[in-house]
Amino acid sequence: MPKPRSLYRSLAPLRHRDYRLFFTSYLISMLGDGVWLVALPWVAMELGGDSSELALVVGAEAVGLISCVLVGGVLADRFPRKRVIGWSFAASFAALGMLTVVHVVGDLMVWQLVGAAFVLGASAAISGPASDAFTPDLVPEEDLHSANALESTVRSLTMRMVGPALGGVLISLLDSMSVIVLNAVSFGVAALCVALIRPGTSAGSASEKEAEAESTEPVPYRQALSYLFGERWLWVLIVWSGVVLLLQSGPRQVLLPFLISDRLGGDARDYGLLIAVTGIAAVVASVILGARKPPKDYARWMLLAWTAGAAPLALMVFVPSFWLLLPMAAVYGFFSTVGNVYWSTLVQTVPSKVRGRVISIDWLGSLALVPLSAVIAGVGTGRAFMVTLFVLGGTLPVLLTLATLRWVDLGALRPPGEAVEKPEEPVPAQREPQIAAPPVS
Template sequence: MSDARSRPTIGAPLRARDFRLMWSGNLISRLGDGVFTVAIALEALQVDRQATGLAYVLAARAIPGVVLSLLGGVVVDRWPRRTALLAADLTQAAAVAAVAALIAMHSVALWQLVVMAVVFGTADAFSGPAFMALIPELLPAEQLTQANALNSTSNELTVNLIGPTVGGVAVAIVGTAAAFGFDAASFLVSAAALAAVHHRSRPAASGKSVMAEAWEGIHYIVSRRWLFVLLLGAAVANLVGMGPYFVLLPVLVRHVLHASPLVLGLVYASAGAAGVLASLAVARLGSPQRLVEVMWAAYATSGLLVAGLAFVPNAWLAALLVAGSAGAVVYGDVLYFTKLQTSVPVHLMGRVSSVSYVMVGTLTPVGMVIGGLAATVIGARAAFLASGLLAAACGLVLLIPGARTMDAQP
């Protein structure tokens, strides 16, 4: 661990104008996403009170994000990353605005929420790799840990703390149409900030086919055993843990604990508060010596806390466990993203990050559907218990030979 006195502060990346603009626009957009998180859950449960309806909407966003992510990684390694982010922001703004109008006219149906989610997921497939790949272009390598901690902190504040709180209040006072409208406007703010970024770098043409370039990203991951095993373990954890969690949490809070929309927003917000603290901890402490082991310890701890949701008597204790689980995940994620950005060549970053997303996210939509079915068949509490314990058990991947050695292994 490096000397804290010589390590850049968490605010150091904001001295770079282009990064500051991108980060600021993303901050507003992510605030809108936090409002959207509560609004989409409540609207889906309003349109179709069954947990499966919400599961279909969430899966509809996740599936194209996974299926198209590899293509998205190739595209952002061929085209300007800023352009990809701009296009994604404008697409998502249009999709959310359309649904806001339908809700305002009292004519929204579940299938329309599913269509909007598909459009959202398609844009995610390009914006995710583009955002991650653009950061190393705008900042020196020694500031990447702080940049990732800053992004994680702002994301947790907006998506999981302030946004859900505002979303819960907004839905309770003015309804879901206004909440969706706010999200649409936030994407336009982000697009305006990106348009002001001066950086116009375009990756050099490789002369290779799309499939050949995609294979380079796959080969990079497969040749590094620790990374390949980590991603496989994370994929299974998302199938049994994160996927069901997205569906089970609003069902638990609203239908089992009978809490209000505002309380649901506050439960989501507790995750954001913990995520902020975890991000600040990484920025202050830096990366640990035994990075892979620490990451998996954090992820396993998160699973155990999720299992504890099976026994909560009220929403406030649920919020406490959600906070602990989210903080552990965020801590592990910031370490992972920093390691990836500091070890992967810049010209491969888009493809490697998209292949990583495909591997980790492929089973998440399946987990969402399983979560919805499990809540219907065995109840949200039993589903949370099974989900959390299985997710925690994924930490046993560390027993696989080579899972802890960060070297290339042909």
């Protein structure tokens, strides 16, 4: 049977019924989240909130995300991942539904919005590691790379482009609370899709029953930590990504808008265009990755792609025109997406019993230092301070990559789905004929 190629290769994971349901739930929930990003500030303002109260709402979601992510990893390894994801979606549906009910009664206040935002952040922290750990249970290993590329395409389209645009249109036509209702419905439909996944029919490396049996065994947290620190490539790359996010998040999220406004004479539309270019480049990268076979030197290409995406930050602060930022944003969007897809696929090869906790530790390593990066970017003023942070943010990842390549043998890591040659077993002489068992899906 010929292997999938080009576009067919990128869509190959959708051959499997359970993954189609899971992918549909992912698509719908991501679209709702993109709409939520636009609706949230308008709801807060309609309730009479000022900038400090809006910051409190946004901060509550971030606190829920960071504080519950390790709990999400434990639940993903302790309970069936289908249930963890479904109940997380149901919790988000309930929180947004309560906001809607209170709004209809007419007593909605900012503190209630803060509580709902915390629940949404906590639900994302619990469903995220479980979702990442669940994908290998739904598709065979040779389709894992394409599945992550497909999910990356959806995430870029919904969170950066379609979702925010749809939210803006709906708010202009209806009102912001109606968009909140739409997001609640999206979580309800996503939970229903997950509930329709049939136990025991997954096409992954283990059946749902086997995965459930493994996940219910009491595995101590120290076993996950023992595995993590026993695999040098794993913990080194988690530390690498955390340090790079510390170096880059603040300049990109806090200082770049001021660079566009104060130094290059741009406005909010220019900043929006920059984000759109980043999103388009990310979509292009995801589509290309999904259509191509993974390279043999998988982990090394991943690290080099991340580095190529990080390096242009050092040049952004020196450009004389806003238009020169656009190709740099495209480079960042393209290569950072390549690295992220490779990493998502690679970390999903972790053994199932500890996969959820390892992924949650990776999430925590990525999330925990982002607020610190924003604080560092906000404490200084002046051109010299901005230049220093941009240059360090673009050059230090290159040095970290060179050190990592010398210390960790990334070439020894096998790309997911690569066939491993095994010696043929000798056929016993005078074997009784047997009826072939039906294939296991």
